[in-house]
Amino acid sequence: MKSISLLDLKKQYLSIKPEIKKSIDEVLTKGRFVLGDNVSKFEEEIARYCGTKYAVGVASGTDALELSLAALDIGRGDEVITTPYTFVATTETICKVGARPVFVDIDAKTFNIDPRKIERKINKKTKAIMPVHLYGQSCDMAPIMKLAGKYDLRVIEDTAQSIGAEYKGKKAGSFGDAGTFSFFPSKNLGAYGDGGMIVTKNKKVYDKLRILRSHGCQKKYHHLINGYNSRLDEIQAAILRVKLRYLDKWNDARNINADYYNVLFKDLAKQCVIPFKPKENKHVFYLYTIKASSRDKLSAYLKAKGISSAIYYPIPLHLQEVYKNLKYKKGSMPVSEKASKDILSLPMYPELTKIEQRRIVTEIANFYRKAAK
């Protein structure tokens, strides 16, 4: 039987192949490969899409985070509050600018940072909060923004996994001082290589980001500050402009697939907890992640049946070797630690078929039936 992968980028490419080929060919014919028309038009389109004033294209989602931190003058001696339940890029960049990540545990239902636990971690060194909108779902932004206002903190939203997601009718990424996106190929809006973007409402931040991404220059060979070489390239921007036109349709298809999974899981409620969606959120299901009993055995069983699944993330960041110096102990972030043992992401992409979804959940049911014997 044909295997089912976690995502299938080929299916998506085939559905838009002529438009993609045309857009790449136009760039090749024009011969401008760095910071051309496609990058500036794509920046305008993303800013409009997110409801922010400005957007700056950079080389990756990781760079989007690092440049945002730098643009907001966060560095040595500063603390940045974030979640331990995220991809390492979030904290890697905090450390790269010389600041210290301070972890706050997650909410057990959404897997996003728990705003109720943030205030007790704020002190004189705290400069920013970096919420991460995980799996395609916005964090609870109202209490986060309230705390930021109360303590004069910057907010950088890591929106790498959640382009198009909404909270109370506003796009994730548009609440804070900066919102960052990744166009890594697997993302809901994925390039055919690396790429990233920062959105902001703040002209000063926007101007600094543009200088930072081009070696600290406003005018060529006039270096104002120590910068980076971090630009979204023109071919990727051209590809992403085509794909942006389909993003809402694709995100809707992901939601339809998620709803169908939810129906299929009705009889497995004792063994599997389906994703939780607060009323005020529009989820975009970058990942469809369940909590499953006997998770590791289930994942191995599915693999043997030709069905991919993945664990995002098996070790929360506060327990990673690289952060030993931060001195977090096992048990200090109990919700994240528990999640890392229970969660399992199932195949999810717009083109996933109902037949495939039924096969996946049937095999999950088979696993639990056999395990109960």
Ligand SMILES: Cc1ncc(COP(=O)(O)O)c(C=O)c1O
């Ligand atoms: C939460 C999160 N932050 C940051 C990144 C980094 O993005 P990129 O791979 O484009 O550098 C990712 C990408 O996987 C991510 O999932």
